[in-house]
Amino acid sequence: xxxxxxxxxxxxxxxxxxxxxxxxxxxxxxxxxxxxxxxxxxxxxxxxxxxxxxxxxxxxxxxxxxxxxxxxxxxxxxxxxxxxxxxxxxxxxxxxxxxxxxxxxxxxxxxxxxxxxxxxxxxxxxxxxxxxxxxxxxxxxxxxxxxxxxxxxxxxxxxxxxxxxxxxxxxxxxxxxxxxxxxxxx
Numbered sequence: 809x810x811x812x813x814x815x816x817x818x819x820x821x822x823x824x825x826x827x828x829x830x831x832x833x834x835x836x837x838x839x840x841x842x843x844x845x846x847x848x849x850x851x852x853x854x855x856x857x858x859x860x861x862x863x864x865x866x867x868x869x870x871x872x873x874x875x876x877x878x879x880x881x882x883x884x885x886x887x888x889x890x891x892x893x894x895x896x897x898x899x900x901x902x903x904x905x906x907x908x909x910x911x912x913x914x915x916x917x918x919x920x921x922x923x924x925x926x927x928x929x930x931x932x933x934x935x936x937x938x939x940x941x942x943x944x945x946x947x948x949x950x951x952x953x954x955x956x957x958x959x960x961x962x963x964x965x966x967x968x969x970x971x972x973x974x975x976x977x978x979x980x981x982x983x984x985x986x987x988x989x990x991x992x993x994x
Contacts, residue, residue: 822879825855826910827976828934828988835930835990836861840905843924846894846912850876850887856908857885864901868893909933913952918962925993931966933959934988937973943983959987966991 825833829852836842836859844853844865849872853865857880865887867873873889880887892899894914903926913935925931938953940946947953960968970990978984 822849822854822875823851825851826934828972828986829855829908829910829932832930832932832970832990833859835932836906841902841926842906842908843901843904844908844910845921846909847876847889848872848911850879850889852908852910853887853889854879854883854885856906857887858883861906863887864890864904866890866892866894866899866901868895903929905929907931907933909935911935913947913954915951915962922963922966922993925966927993929993930969931963931989931991931993933963933991934986937985937987939975939985943985945982946984954987956987959989960991963989963991966993 836856838860840861842856842861842863844863847853847865847867850865853863857863868891870891873891877889890899898920901924904924905926906929907921907924909921936946936953938955940953941948956973960971968989968991971988973987975983975985
């Protein structure tokens, strides 16, 4: 199950994992150590845990993490959710086979994100492009929007295995302009 669907006002509908995650989910093996940064309500952390990965998910918002914890319990998956502000001092998290970063951009933290990857580990990242503004939703600040062609430079010295810049449907009513990358630490 990729989301919660209910007529009950007590149940929050979670977004499904992004298509970029779905295309590259085969990189997550049983027992892989996976880190989901700025996880929100946990859509990608939960999907990775469903693949039998060992998942740590970090976000600063307590309410979002509580939704994620409840969903993890209902799905019977184990995720270690940590409340931490990624703009402050990061907890010691170790190194990971896969690091997930979706809809989050902090250019100053990219060197730290690269350090979180174990040798051979992969970064699966997707976030908004500046052209997202045209759709009237999402981030508006330049510091939270990528310029076209910027993402491969930000993930250096990782090796880009696959990347894209696209406009795609998010749901029946919205579109998004996204940059995505799958990059590996050698």
